[in-house]
Amino acid sequence: MNFELTREFIDNLRMLIEANDERQVTELLQELHAADIAEIMDALSMEEAKYVYLMLDGEKASDVLIEIPEDDRKRFLNALPPEYIARQFIEFMDSDDAADILGELDEDVKKSVLNEIGDVEIAGDIADLLEYEEDTAGGIMAKELVAVNENWTVATCLKEIGRQSEDVDDIYYVYVVDDDNKLKGVLSLKKLILNSTNTQIKHIYNPDVKWVNTDTPQEEVAQMMEKYDLVAIPVVDDIGRLKGRITFDDVMDVMREEAERDYNMVSGITGDIEVGDKVWPLTRARVPWLMVGLFGGIMGSRVIGAHEEALSHLPATAFFIPLIAAMAGNIGVQSSSIVVQTLASGVRDFATPWQKLLKQLAVAFLTGGIFASLIFAYNFFFSDSMSLTYAVSLSLFIVMTLASVFGSLIPLALHRLKIDPAVATGPFITTMNDILGLTIYLFISQMFMNLM
Amino acid sequence: MNFELTREFIDNLRMLIEANDERQVTELLQELHAADIAEIMDALSMEEAKYVYLMLDGEKASDVLIEIPEDDRKRFLNALPPEYIARQFIEFMDSDDAADILGELDEDVKKSVLNEIGDVEIAGDIADLLEYEEDTAGGIMAKELVAVNENWTVATCLKEIGRQSEDVDDIYYVYVVDDDNKLKGVLSLKKLILNSTNTQIKHIYNPDVKWVNTDTPQEEVAQMMEKYDLVAIPVVDDIGRLKGRITFDDVMDVMREEAERDYNMVSGITGDIEVGDKVWPLTRARVPWLMVGLFGGIMGSRVIGAHEEALSHLPATAFFIPLIAAMAGNIGVQSSSIVVQTLASGVRDFATPWQKLLKQLAVAFLTGGIFASLIFAYNFFFSDSMSLTYAVSLSLFIVMTLASVFGSLIPLALHRLKIDPAVATGPFITTMNDILGLTIYLFISQMFMNLM
Numbered sequence: 001m002n003f004e005l006t007r008e009f010i011d012n013l014r015m016l017i018e019a020n021d022e023r024q025v026t027e028l029l030q031e032l033h034a035a036d037i038a039e040i041m042d043a044l045s046m047e048e049a050k051y052v053y054l055m056l057d058g059e060k061a062s063d064v065l066i067e068i069p070e071d072d073r074k075r076f077l078n079a080l081p082p083e084y085i086a087r088q089f090i091e092f093m094d095s096d097d098a099a100d101i102l103g104e105l106d107e108d109v110k111k112s113v114l115n116e117i118g119d120v121e122i123a124g125d126i127a128d129l130l131e132y133e134e135d136t137a138g139g140i141m142a143k144e145l146v147a148v149n150e151n152w153t154v155a156t157c158l159k160e161i162g163r164q165s166e167d168v169d170d171i172y173y174v175y176v177v178d179d180d181n182k183l184k185g186v187l188s189l190k191k192l193i194l195n196s197t198n199t200q201i202k203h204i205y206n207p208d209v210k211w212v213n214t215d216t217p218q219e220e221v222a223q224m225m226e227k228y229d230l231v232a233i234p235v236v237d238d239i240g241r242l243k244g245r246i247t248f249d250d251v252m253d254v255m256r257e258e259a260e261r262d263y264n265m266v267s268g269i270t271g272d273i274e275v276g277d278k279v280w281p282l283t284r285a286r287v288p289w290l291m292v293g294l295f296g297g298i299m300g301s302r303v304i305g306a307h308e309e310a311l312s313h314l315p316a317t318a319f320f321i322p323l324i325a326a327m328a329g330n331i332g333v334q335s336s337s338i339v340v341q342t343l344a345s346g347v348r349d350f351a352t353p354w355q356k357l358l359k360q361l362a363v364a365f366l367t368g369g370i371f372a373s374l375i376f377a378y379n380f381f382f383s384d385s386m387s388l389t390y391a392v393s394l395s396l397f398i399v400m401t402l403a404s405v406f407g408s409l410i411p412l413a414l415h416r417l418k419i420d421p422a423v424a425t426g427p428f429i430t431t432m433n434d435i436l437g438l439t440i441y442l443f444i445s446q447m448f449m450n451l452m
Numbered sequence: 453m454n455f456e457l458t459r460e461f462i463d464n465l466r467m468l469i470e471a472n473d474e475r476q477v478t479e480l481l482q483e484l485h486a487a488d489i490a491e492i493m494d495a496l497s498m499e500e501a502k503y504v505y506l507m508l509d510g511e512k513a514s515d516v517l518i519e520i521p522e523d524d525r526k527r528f529l530n531a532l533p534p535e536y537i538a539r540q541f542i543e544f545m546d547s548d549d550a551a552d553i554l555g556e557l558d559e560d561v562k563k564s565v566l567n568e569i570g571d572v573e574i575a576g577d578i579a580d581l582l583e584y585e586e587d588t589a590g591g592i593m594a595k596e597l598v599a600v601n602e603n604w605t606v607a608t609c610l611k612e613i614g615r616q617s618e619d620v621d622d623i624y625y626v627y628v629v630d631d632d633n634k635l636k637g638v639l640s641l642k643k644l645i646l647n648s649t650n651t652q653i654k655h656i657y658n659p660d661v662k663w664v665n666t667d668t669p670q671e672e673v674a675q676m677m678e679k680y681d682l683v684a685i686p687v688v689d690d691i692g693r694l695k696g697r698i699t700f701d702d703v704m705d706v707m708r709e710e711a712e713r714d715y716n717m718v719s720g721i722t723g724d725i726e727v728g729d730k731v732w733p734l735t736r737a738r739v740p741w742l743m744v745g746l747f748g749g750i751m752g753s754r755v756i757g758a759h760e761e762a763l764s765h766l767p768a769t770a771f772f773i774p775l776i777a778a779m780a781g782n783i784g785v786q787s788s789s790i791v792v793q794t795l796a797s798g799v800r801d802f803a804t805p806w807q808k809l810l811k812q813l814a815v816a817f818l819t820g821g822i823f824a825s826l827i828f829a830y831n832f833f834f835s836d837s838m839s840l841t842y843a844v845s846l847s848l849f850i851v852m853t854l855a856s857v858f859g860s861l862i863p864l865a866l867h868r869l870k871i872d873p874a875v876a877t878g879p880f881i882t883t884m885n886d887i888l889g890l891t892i893y894l895f896i897s898q899m900f901m902n903l904m
Contacts, residue, residue: 002662002676007802031660035679043802162646170683171642172624189641190623194614208483210454224454226708227487229701231622231683248700249681255704256678259711260793267718267789267877268782275794275860276801279814286786286819293782294823297775298830304771311767318763318770319756322777322886323749329781330720330745330879334738337719341712342727349728350459350495362731367738371746378750408727425719427782434774 003036010043017044017051026055034060038067042276062092066101074104082112090117090126096142096250098122099129129244137221138214140254141235141244144168147175148201150184155197157187172232175242176205182240185209211236214243221246222254223346262344265422266337268293289427296431300325300438307442310449316385317445320392321438327371327396328403328437329430335360335407336425343415357409364404372397387452388445395441402440403433455488462495469496469503478507486515493520494728514544518553526556534564542569542578548594548702550574551581581696589673590666592706593687593696596620599627600653602636607649609639624684627694628657634692637661663688666695673698674706675798714796717874718789720745741879748883752777752890759894762901768837769897772844773890779823779848780855780889781882787812787859788877795867809861816856824849839904840897847893854892855885 016024029037029052037056041049041064056064065073077085090098090113102110110130117123125143132138146164148157157174165171174187185207195204211234212221225233225248232247260272268289273282304311304321311317342349349356372393379389407429411421468476481489481504489508493501493516508516517525529537542550542565554562562582569575577595584590598616600609609626617623626639637659647656663686664673677685677700684699712724720741725734756763756773763769794801801808824845831841859881863873 005800010802033680039799042799158645161642165642165646170640172683188622189645190613190617193610193641193645194617226701226704228485231624231700248683248704249678252678252700252704252707255707255711256797259707259715260797263711263715263718263789263793266715267785269786269789273790274797274799274801275791275808276799276803279811279818282790282811282815283818283822285790286783286815287822289786290779290782290819290823293778294775294826297772297778298827300774300778301771304774305768308767311770312764315760315763315767315770316757318767318773319753320749321770321773322752322756322890323746325774325777326745326749326752326781326883326886327742329778330742330882331738333719333878334721334741337715337721338725338734338737339727341715345708345712345726347491347494347726347728348457349726350462351728356727359731359734363734363738366731366735367742370735370739371742374746375750426785430782431778434778438774 003032005036005039005043010040013040013052014044014048017048022055025052029055034063035067037064041068058088059092062089065089066093066097070104073101077101077105078109082109083116085109086113086116087118091119091122094142094144095122095125095129096140096244098126102126103130103134132214135218136214137212137216137218137235137246138243140218140221140250141214141246142250143244145175145234145242145245146171147177147181147242148187150176150178150202150205152201153197154192154195154199154201154204157192157201158197161192170247172247173234175209175234175245176201177242181242183209183211183234183236183242186234209234212246213238218254219258219344220346222251222258225251226255227346258344262340262422262425266333266340266425268427292427292431296434299435303435303438303442307446310442310446314385314388314445314449316383316388317391317442320388320441323375324392324395324399324437324441325434328399328433331364331367331400332403332407332429332433333425335364335404336411336421336429339408339411339415340422340425343411343421356412357405360405360408361401364401367404368397368400371400387448391441391445391448395437395444398444399433399437399440402436406433406436455484457488457491457495462492465492465504466496466500469500474507477504481507486512487519489516490519510540511544514541517541518545518549522556525553529553529557530561534561535568537561538565538568539570543571543574546594546596547574547577547581548592548696550578554578555582555586584666587670588666589664589668589670589687589698590695592670592673592702593666593698594702595696597627597686597694597697598623599629599633599694600639602628602630602654602657604653605649606644606647606651606653606656609644609653610649613644622699624699627661627686627697628653629694633694635661635663635686635688635694638686661686664698665690670706671710671796672798674703674710677703678707679798710796714792714874714877718785718792718877720879744879744883748886751887755887755890755894759898762894762898766837766840766897766901768835768840769843769894772840773893775827776844776847776851776889776893777886780851780885783819783852784855784859784881784885785877787856788863788873788881791860791863791867792874792877795863795873808864809857812857812860813853816853819856820849820852823852839900842904843893843897843900847889847896850896851885851889851892854888858885858888 013028041052102113114123114127144167146161146168148160171189175183176185176187178184185205186209187205191204210228210230214235214237232245234242235244235246237243269285270288271285273285375396376393379392383389410424414421414424465480493504554565566575566579596619598613598620600612623641627635628637628639630636637657638661639657643656662680662682666687666689684697686694687696687698689695721737722740723737725737827848828845831844835841862876866873866876
């Protein structure tokens with residue numbers, strides 16, 4: 001029952017499309033999961049993908065629509081009449097998917113689609129969801145959930161679940177609310193099954209429920225669900241009324257998204273990119289951070305240019321330029337990455353700011369000391385110039401210490417200022433430390449040259 | 453009901469511990485989730501953490517044991533008698549957690565503990581799990597699940613669930629098996645609730661169930677559950693018998709683990725490290741990759757040293773050494789990161805190897821061309837030497853092209869050879885490209901100097 005996409009499958013499908021064999025194409029796709037169909041469409045040409053998509057029935061078509069890349073979806077939907085979007089796609093979707101997709105459309109198209117939705121309750125739910133910030137609990141939650149009143153019995157409850165569950169694919173938990181729809185607790189389906197039908201809900205529900213507020217950032221939602229192993233978490237408003245729920249699959253998407261964003265940042269890539277993408281998007285994703293590198297390189301050439309005299313006096317000074325730059329860059333990236341990753345995992349450090357700084361300084365001194373000693377030993381045996389030997393070691397020590405401390409403190413400071421600390425990783429920190437390293441190295445070399 | 457760990461809470465707890473106020477400490481901890489208690493213990497000193505831990509009752513103590521860092525747990529358990537470990541901790545745990553923790557112990561301790569477990573069935577389950585490779589589906593699955601026979605009715609099923617569910621915290625799905633325990637399909641609790649009690653299971657279960665094999669790599673399990681939004685997936689052996697199940701929380705751990713490993717690799721950190729760790733672990737995590745950088749820097753100094761004559765002839769050649777090295781390093785990291793991330797997400801590219809190479813070449817040419825032109829324009833206006841202007845541009849073009857192509861192909865080749873492609877990111881690729889870049893740049897500069 002597991003499907004694996006192979007090149008043979010794609011080649012075969014292509015042949016059937018070319019032969020315009022609608023019956024066989026439909027048959028081939030019938031049993032497949034929407035995620036598989038989206039993957040297949042991604043491997044096909046635009047024309048072929050369109051052909052495949054038009055073979056799908058309403059519900060499958062809207063499931064697939066959620067899975068395809070945002071750009072393709074936007075282009076496709078903006079070419080369709082609002083009425084068609086509402087009736088053929090949106091009405092089949094869960095409220096969170098519907099809101100995500102409507103949120104991608106142009107403002108006027110979005111409004112028209114909302115007005116074309118037949119069921120006012122559905123339209124209202126989607127309109128409500130569109131109000132929340134995209135990366136908050138409100139922005140990723142769905143309206144579909146099963147809620148029961150604390151005063152009901154198990155029997156009423158089971159009947160209500162039968163009614164409500166038409167819209168809810170997976171129930172996981174039943175949420176217990178009071179007459180004002182305020183969240184009181186949670187009830188597992190297991191408990192519902194194992195209790196007699198005339199038991200009152202208020203006697204069996206668990207009041208120790210974890211919840212998030214509609215404006216809790218999505219990273220915090222993910223950290224919380226991960227920490228407590230929750231399959232779903234209820235979302236409440238400021239006065240505790242139950243507004244929606246977030247399920248584990250939404251949170252997996254958030255985790256993947258966050259991990260990719262941080263990874264892209266540290267490796268200097270802009271935007272969401274894959275090996276399979278076309279030449280221009282692949283190139284475009286690289287240009288911005290390389291531009292930072294180019295700018296840094298030009299700055300570096302100016303710094304060296306300012307010390308041309310020293311260089312012609314002792315050309316061996318140039319030998320260690322790449323070493324200083326590389327070590328400064330590497331240790332800076334390490335430091336900032338440790339901070340970014342700790343912040344992302346939600347683990348907190350209860351040390352005072354001074355303790356933190358002191359520890360980072362200790363790590364920096366120790367690391368700088370190790371490598372300054374190593375390069376001193378190397379130069380002591382292999383270099384002709386004692387002044388260069390001293391200059392390289394001392395510079396490496398200072399540069400590594402500074403780069404390490406900056407690398408730790410800058411992301412911490414950004415986090416304080418509510419700016420994503422991940423921007424201070426990768427090419428940004430490398431470039432900054434390259435220039436800093438060069439400046440210090442050449443200054444110290446000149447000093448030793450004058451001294452000795 | 454949400455708990456947030458604050459410095460005030462820690463300070464207050466510390467005071468109570470100091471005053472040896474057992475009653476209040478117990479009261480403070482009573483309502484807390486095991487994950488919170490582990491977090492609290494992490495913020496305390498070793499002695500204080502021990503004090504807190506000894507206040508916990510058997511079941512809570514074993515829940516907390518699962519949450520604390522591996523090193524602490526190992527040190528703690530290896531000091532206890534096997535009988536105590538078996539009776540106080542292991543017997544309270546799910547089979548997957550028990551197997552993970554036993555797997556960390558020394559071989560002889562492990563065997564003694566297994567033999568001390570009172571219930572032979574539990575001991576057998578754990579021993580079975582210990583047979584599987586750690587990073588496969590078998591290694592992360594749990595034995596606890598609810599399975600029903602296809603020939604039963606809903607009523608028998610509900611009774612059986614009541615019996616089996618004592619051991620299973622969250623049911624999610626009921627798995628349907630035949631008389632040989634071979635997996636036939638899946639049944640949601642919702643369907644069970646909504647059907648009449650005399651319906652036969654074989655008429656209502658869903659045969660379209662996704663499953664994994666015991667030796668499926670854990671990354672693939674994660675990709676699959678994420679793709680199909682599965683809250684749990686059954687694990688079968690080679691002839692299709694149901695062996696266990698993996699739940700979403702195990703997979704979230706795998707995702708976090710993989711993301712951290714890849715992130716550490718690209719930023720040059722060894723091991724699992726956090727800002728809150730002590731000075732020596734923080735330093736040790738940095739040394740290995742900095743060593744690679746130091747070695748690369750020394751190699752670089754040798755390459756430049758070999759061209760000392762050219763440098764003294766035109767010292768301005770040295771100005772652009774950092775630029776060439778930085779651009780080569782950055783574009784190499786970008787290329788390898790895109791490949792590593794695509795591989796990690798499980799998205800496949802169905803292009804032939806030649807198409808892939810051709811595309812990477814096109815991206816490399818385009819990117820190299822853009823930056824070679826930019827630096828040409830800069831040097832044309834600001835540099836005195838035409839030969840240097842040509843040499844820098846041409847070198848940058850060649851170096852960026854090569855670095856980009858290598859950066860893409862090396863991780864792909866490693867993946868083919870079943871080696872983790874992430875080792876070819878970060879300092880490794882940067883260092884290699886630094887040296888390559890320097891060699892090419894100095895060779896070309898010399899060539900132009902001789903020509904012009």
